[in-house]
Amino acid sequence: DARLAVVTGASSGIGAATARALAKGGFEVALGARRKKRIDALAEEIGGHARELDVADSNSVEDFAAWTEELGGASVLVNNAGGAKGLEPVAEMREDRWRWMYEVNVLGLAMMTKALLPQIRRSGNGHVVIIGSAAGTETYAGGAGYAAAKFGAHAVFGSLRLELLGEDVRVTEVMPGAVRTEFGLVRFEGDEEKAEAPYKGITPLTPEDVAECVRWAVTLPPHVNVDRLDVRPVRQGAVT
Ligand code: NJP
Numbered sequence: 001d002a003r004l005a006v007v008t009g010a011s012s013g014i015g016a017a018t019a020r021a022l023a024k025g026g027f028e029v030a031l032g033a034r035r036k037k038r039i040d041a042l043a044e045e046i047g048g049h050a051r052e053l054d055v056a057d058s059n060s061v062e063d064f065a066a067w068t069e070e071l072g073g074a075s076v077l078v079n080n081a082g083g084a085k086g087l088e089p090v091a092e093m094r095e096d097r098w099r100w101m102y103e104v105n106v107l108g109l110a111m112m113t114k115a116l117l118p119q120i121r122r123s124g125n126g127h128v129v130i131i132g133s134a135a136g137t138e139t140y141a142g143g144a145g146y147a148a149a150k151f152g153a154h155a156v157f158g159s160l161r162l163e164l165l166g167e168d169v170r171v172t173e174v175m176p177g178a179v180r181t182e183f184g185l186v187r188f189e190g191d192e193e194k195a196e197a198p199y200k201g202i203t204p205l206t207p208e209d210v211a212e213c214v215r216w217a218v219t220l221p222p223h224v225n226v227d228r229l230d231v232r233p234v235r236q237g238a239v240t
Pocket of ligand 1: 008009010011012013014015032033034035036053054055056080081082083084104108131132133134135175176177178179180181182183184186207
């Protein structure tokens with residue numbers, strides 16, 4: 001039987017590319033995101049399953065976990081849902097945006113992992129993947145709100161890795177640099193010019209580049225744990 005892989009935030013960017021890569025790699029894939037139409041279309045394309053999911057809402061998370069249980073139980077969880085809103089210095093921080101970034105990137109990651117862990121443990125070859133960020137270990141002027149959230153996700157990864165030692169569950173964090181997705185549009189509220197600015201002078205990663213890292217890590221033999229993958233475009237130095 002194919003292993004069931006859950007991908008959160010599968011409606012665009014890295015999540016959608018990862019769902020496609022895992023389906024091609026022989027996984028049965030269960031997609032979650034708030035934009036239901038998009039994940040329905042993708043599920044049809046790859047022969048997977050889709051259900052509405054808001055990782056920042058505990059009821060939605062519980063409902064999603066009950067659904068994957070009905071599908072036979074998850075073996076792999078790719079915690080990809082996340083993002084940034086706004087880019088402002090601390091002196092101008094907007095509380096609602098910082099709360100949103102924390103809720104999605106940290107709380108959402110932890111709640112999803114907690115909800116699916118019983119299924120992942122039971123599968124005998126479980127794997128929790130976290131899509132963190134290069135901003136999870138480096139910060140930058142104007143990026144404190146996002147970096148704080150991704151540092152938080154990195155901390156969740158570190159603790160989880162230690163908490164699961166002695167069990168047959170792998171934990172991997174993928175920390176990308178610039179990837180051309182809808183991320184920039186969300187961050188800059190649809191302002192396409194600003195969204196493109198961070199890519200100047202570099203060729204950003206494609207969502208498929210990051211998806212390939214995930215596919216590789218989860219298809220290695222079960223005794224191999226890739227702890228952390230730092231992947232960024234050639235020429236990209238500091239995070240911006
Ligand atoms: O961005 P985008 P990426 N509940 O905006 C979903 C990290 N990253 O693919 O709910 C459930 O195309 C949203 O779905 P929807 C980044 O922090 C990126 O680049 O339908 N899902 C959408 O599918 C993030 O963790 C870059 O709106 C929720 C997805 O998240 C991951 O990569 C660099 C949700 C975002 O897709 C994927 O982002 C880096 C919720 N509450 C790290 N809220 C980069 N692109 O440069 C959002 O270092 N989503």
